[in-house]
Amino acid sequence: MLTDRPTTATDAIEALLADSALQPLVAAHRVLEPRPPRHAPWPDGLDPRLMDALRSRGVEALYTHQAQALEAIRARRNVCVVTPTASGKTLCYNLPVLDAVARDPAARALYLFPTKALAADQLVELRALAEAAELDLKTHTYDGDTPPNVRSVVRAAGQVVITNPDMLHAAILPHHTKWFKLFENLQFVVIDELHTYRGLFGSHVANVIRRLRRITNHYGADPIFICASATIANPRDLAERILEAPVELVDDNGAPSGRRHILVINPPVANEQLGIRGSALLTGQRVAERLISGGVQTIAFAKSRTSVEVLTTYLRETFAPPPGHPHTIRGYRGGYLPNERKEIERGLRDGRVRGVVATNALELGIDIGGLDAAISIGYPGTIASTWQQMGRAGRRTSTSLSALICSSAPIDQFLAAHPEYLFDTSPEHGLINPDNLHVLLNHLRASSFELPVPAAERFGIDETPSLLDVLEEDGYLRRADDDRYYWSHENFPASSFSLRSGAPENVVIVDTTGDRNRVLGEVDLFAAPLLVHEKAIYIHEGVQYHVDRLDWDERKAFVTRTDVDYYTDADLGITLKVLEVFEEADRLPAGLRQRGEVMVAWKVTMFKKIKYHTHENVGWGSIAIPEQEMHTTACWLVLPAEVVNRYDRDTLDGALIGLSRVARTTGSLLLMCDPRDLGVLAQVQAPFTGRPTLYLYDAVPGGVGLTERLFTLTDQLIRACREAVDSCPCTDGCPACVGPAIEVGPRGKATVSELLAALS
Amino acid sequence: MRTLADRLAEMRAQRGGLVPPRHAPAAGNRAEGLARWFAARLQVAPDGAAVVVERRVALPPSTVASLADLAPACYFDTETTGLSTGAGTVVFLAGLGHLDGDQLVVRQLLLPDYPHEAALLRLAAGELAAMPRVVTYNGRGFDLPLLITRLTVHRLFREMASLPEVHDDLLPVARRLYRRPLGGARLADVEFGVLGVIRNSDCPGSEVPSRYFGYLRGGSPDLLTDVLDHNLQDIVSLALLEAEIVRMRAGGWRDAPVLDRHGMAVELLRHGASEEALQVAEAAMLPGVDQDRAHSLRRMAARLLLGAGQVERAEELWTAATRRASTDAAAAWLEVARIRERHRGDLRGALEAAATASRVLDLAFALGRGGGILELGRIRLRVEARLRRLRRWVAAAERRTARAQRVA
Helix, strand or coil: CCCCCCCCHHHHHHHHHHHHCCCEEEEEEECCCCCCCEECCCCCCCCCHHHHHHHHHCCCEEEEEHHHHHHHHCCCEEECCCCCCCCCCCCHHHHHHHHHHHHHHCCCCEEEECCCCHHHHHHHHHHHHHHHHCCCCEEEECCCCCCHHHHHHHHCCCCCCEHHHHHHHHHHHHHHHHHHHHHHHHHEECCCCCCCCCCHHHHHHHHHHHHHHHHHCCCCCCCHHHHHCCCCCCCHHHHHHHHHHHHECCCCCCEECCEEEEEEEECCCEECCCCCEECHHHHHHHHHHHHHHHHCEEECCCCCCCHHHHHHHHHHHCCCCCCCCCCCCEEEEEEEEEHHHHHHHHHHHHHCCCEEECCCHHCCCCCCCCCCEEEEECCCCCCHHHHHHHCCCCCCCCCEEEEECCCCCCCHHHHHCCCCHHHCCCCCCCCCCCCCCCHHHHHHHEEEEEHHHECCCCCCCCHHHHHHHHHCCCCCEEEECCCEECCCCCCCCHHHHHCCCCCCEEEEECCCCCCCEEEEEEEEEHHHHHHHHCCCCCEEECCCEEEEEECCCEEEEEEEECCCCEEEEEEEEEEEEEEEEEEEEEEEECCCEEEEEEEEEEEEEEEEECCCCCCCEEEEEECCCCCCCEEEEEEEEEEEHHHHHCHHHHHHHHHHHHHHHHHHHHHHHHHHCHHHHEEEEEECCCCCCCCCEEEEEEEECCCHHHHHHHHHHHHHHHHHHHHHCCCCHHHHHHHHCCHHHHHHHHHHHHHHHHHHHHHH | CHHHHHHHHHHHHHCCCCCCCCCCHHHHHHHHHHHHHHCCEEEEECCCEEEEEEEEEECHHHHHHHHHCCCEEEEEEEECCCCCCCCCEEEEEEEEEEEEEEEEEEEEEEECCCHHHHHHHHHHHHHCCCCEEEEEEEHHHHHHHHHHHHHHHHHHHHHHHCCCCCEEEHHHHHHHHHHHHHHHHHHHHHHHHHCCCCCCCCCCCHHHHHHHHHHHHCCHHHHHHHHHHHHHHHHHHHHHHHHCCCHCCCCCCHHHHCCCCCHHHHHHCCCCHHHHHHHHHHHEEEEECCCHHHHHHHHHHHHHHHHHHCCHHHHHHHCCCCCCCCCHHHHHHHHHHHHHHHCCCCCHHHHHHHHHHHHHHHHHHCCCCCCCCHHHHHHHHHHHHHHHHHHHHHHHHHHHHHHHHHHH
């Protein structure tokens, strides 16, 4: 056993697990056995100052994965390091970079982080290591927070420039001449938190890397790329798609770990009919209290800022310190000041803070070391973030515990019923589509501004010449007699688009009731027309608000408190037009399956006022929000005529709603993506197929490859949907499967089950 | 399966308006054709060719005389394909002027097409390197950084190193001298308001890039005629403006109809002519000058006087500004206090002045004169701080005196 430190934490965790009150709530319990450390000798020729610095910080030897990464980098191979939190991942890149700079002060490295906060953290860590090694390292962050007078110094003399992909795109690459010292001597590009570069954002980042390569080629540099990622299913594949070069995977973790308990906890049923369960927050609070009172240092993740504050308050009441002593329970979320966050992080590391309640602000690699227990209250949306949060618990020697507390949301309930999706399927695939035409054309424009493009050059795809011709026709480029395409437009192309613009923006809800406006919350762009159209009654924590004004362009809804006896219900009309069929498979008798390009348009045109209790319609109004539309990719299932003919229209209507709901939940689990990234639409009489059809589409313009993959998984999708519906203990439908009977009709659940059987 | 070409065609159709590509004629013809059109020389180098349009403009004798004492300069202005200084903005016309007797010789290097750029850049850098000094209008912010960007793109580092070290950008000077009276300090403002230059058939600067793109896409070289004239006028105006600035510094400010006296004083100070600056400042403090400016001029003048050891005159300057109870008067009393304390060693006198400042401030407040509540508060804090300090020091000095007397 590795428990050379028999802690009270270990005992407290064992005691909790043995508690009979907890047992009925445990939907799943897995134990990961402890692992001893595996070390590797110091590599030859490492700068002795660096070795001394590491020894002085308690690093006596490298872990095997660190040594493997170092060796690959020295052999000039790109690497992608995938090891858990607190396994010494950052050393995998800081060590080779500092070693190179120690040897040759002209050497340069570029670090990319997805957020400014992570960049700032890394700056501190890198400087500390350089100082310990007595290296005079010139490094700074370069982002919106960098003072102007520092900027020119960073450009000319920064040996390690720490920035984000957005800055690289908009400020560095288009001004590459001001950075030629960096690009001429660029030896390393570090891309940390690689798993965040998925979907549309990842597709953009892959194109930024294409542009970066054109610049480094121009200046004669050939940098090594060092990526680090949290656990995803296909880290190497994602890295290779982003870098478009071979990448060596380093995932054989040599860091030690103690025993880990992983639990899925489902709160008790509160309302059988509606399938509503007890509050995940309160269950989480009870578990956290048990752990903290047993001396277990615990982090709890809540999904919203409000729930963070609520839980923090509850726990502080329980663990009130003696007068004059600081609280041992802290909240931690976006909106806290950097100093406050730093202080909390320090408190966690040195043990003064016993419990912390956080939003996913802490999910991305902020360095707080490992804790004894991590509790996720509500499924964070993706399996990767669930493991990221759970990974916050994990000691090198003693026992730790991670728990997911399920809420009443369908996907949470699905996971409670089918925890194998959490444990046994690999975590999400990082899917990107760098060749998404919209994305590609934008970056090709930006890149041709940076350097003219020879007609023979390929930017990502073989059809580059056609794209260049399109840009020439549009008046952006001009092909000169040297067969190169030159930027020939007055505008500055990199400022015309953002890497994250396609990411679902949120509409902010502003409460104007008091004398000062305050932000009440946010709704995503797709839900906003339904929930916060003008004259809507928006309900937030049980309080009614009247939406006075919706500023669609500014993405703001202004509301005031009200008290009325009705609620509003808006009609969302989604239309989907198939533009092109790419692929199809006719599986008689299970029906036709197709995949292709579609245009999805959605519009909210009117709303009804519905009286509480009686559900009378007491009025209506029109909604003036412009129709939104996008081109994307989709796959769809056509239900066989002989199956659907058995049902009347109403039954079929309800069943299709149920079918689309369960397909979205299970589909997003199969794809390991956020359910919001996968759109669904069921049409009883689809214009394109003429028959009842279930469409699943990428909820991102141009698509990122989700439905392309789902098309190949259709059989699995149908099987998983059947399992979800048939194994659900409810009688007529509940949030965990097809949705409550009130929405899908009295025969809804049974019909969905029959339809799925027919489709199999 | 739909091909990419189909999808692109569809995208184009959705965007509407299909512009057929117009391919330009071949390079050799293009450069020669351009040179022929402007009856200019074609300078051919291994890596390209530039059209060199050379023109001579006679300058007024007064201008020639004013410039005679300055180090020889290259008057430099560029026309570009955009306003950003990013790596994709190209200099397609570099205008370089220098003095030859009573004439300004202007050579305009015109780019026949992008592939010739390296040749044009080397020519332009060569012309600049031949002079010890370069004169521009906003060259610090635009023309020179852009030239350096282009040289970097083509990796012409030797040419970059040969650029003159002295760079006189006239924009900041023009801002000081003319922005207030003219309501702006674009070169066109200064030309119209000061130099008496009137542009006729000129093309506005905002149109310049599209003219060049139009020419590149197969349009007539005539599209560029106005651009060349525009650039020529810019360079002539640069020389005229520099001569005018020299004349102003040499005392011309006394009878200049359009001039910001305050800015002129600053300009003279920056040039190390403090006695002249003082004269401008004193002459400028006429009744009717707005209070902010008067205060700032007075501060400058007082600083100059104190620097020259003329403490009495400096104090008079401030006492002259204390006649009417206002926040400005209080501020002036505060300055008097500062001069008495620091430069005369007269603590009691300083205390008296600071106490007066405090009374004046009360009165100004009661009369509702001068400044908003914030300004009143700010100056109140300063007055009270100085008053407290002076009281402490005076008391300490008195104790010391008393002790000394006892000992005696």
